[in-house]
Amino acid sequence: MTVAKKIRDMVKEDAFLKDKNIRVWTGDSMTAASVYHQIAEIPGLTEFFFIGANGKIGDAVCAMFNKKNPHVKIRVFSRYHGMSYPNVSYTYDLSEMLKYKVVVTGKIMPQQKYDQVLTQSVRNKIARKTELILDYTVPFMELKLKCNPRIRHEQIALLQVNSKKFLRGHFDICMSHDENHIYPCHAGCIINASEGKEFDEVGEIDIAEMDNIWQKALNYGLQNRIIDYD
Numbered sequence: 001m002t003v004a005k006k007i008r009d010m011v012k013e014d015a016f017l018k019d020k021n022i023r024v025w026t027g028d029s030m031t032a033a034s035v036y037h038q039i040a041e042i043p044g045l046t047e048f049f050f051i052g053a054n055g056k057i058g059d060a061v062c063a064m065f066n067k068k069n070p071h072v073k074i075r076v077f078s079r080y081h082g083m084s085y086p087n088v089s090y091t092y093d094l095s096e097m098l099k100y101k102v103v104v105t106g107k108i109m110p111q112q113k114y115d116q117v118l119t120q121s122v123r124n125k126i127a128r129k130t131e132l133i134l135d136y137t138v139p140f141m142e143l144k145l146k147c148n149p150r151i152r153h154e155q156i157a158l159l160q161v162n163s164k165k166f167l168r169g170h171f172d173i174c175m176s177h178d179e180n181h182i183y184p185c186h187a188g189c190i191i192n193a194s195e196g197k198e199f200d201e202v203g204e205i206d207i208a209e210m211d212n213i214w215q216k217a218l219n220y221g222l223q224n225r226i227i228d229y230d
Helices: 003-013 028-040 056-068 094-099 111-123 184-195 207-219
Strands: 047-051 073-077 088-091 102-105 132-135 152-155 159-161 222-224
Touching (some): 028 056, 028 207, 184 207
Parallel strands (some): 073 088, 132 152
Antiparallel strands (some): 159 222
16 A cells, blocks of 8 residues: 555544545646656657656556557566556666667666666677656756766656746745746646645556646646757
8 A cells, every 4th residue: 555545544534634625645647747748749759768667657657658659669677577568668688778869767776877888888889879868756866977978867757837827936945946847746736726626646647637637737837847859
């Protein structure tokens, strides 16, 4: 049982809290929607390498690609084969990331592992296609790649606020992001409150709810942080 489910059950069983109309929201639907759209909107995308895909967010992102972009092939780095979508395959060889222009990560890995793969590719004269690492881990810790600094490491799952009618200023001052930016999990909970959402958001992510909350985010003047893919 997840922590959020446990909290929901504790609230429902508590003699004082159970009739107080309390809802438990994780904001995960918004995070998954943000990650999916950031990847799916890359011009000409046909494949990507995915580190940390077996997490809750990654699974929802892969499910959405299987539904809406089945032509995009996803190579997942993991020993555990947790998904069986036709466009998803697995490997536990991190060096395979070098075959992909785009790498997505939702898992904090020591920089040493990336540097080791890049160093070996230089030593063994292995071609490298990787140009971009898109990272939705929190906290975001920028990679300072020693062997190939031309590989860009970009933070995703961070929303820009374009409308001053809904949100303004600093929202997560402990998270060190720029003004007028907000993490999608936080934004999702704020939108749920604004919309008067009357059900809990715990457990597995509903991809239909991903579509729903993303459209609401756009209507409220939110969008993914802009990344230059050229």
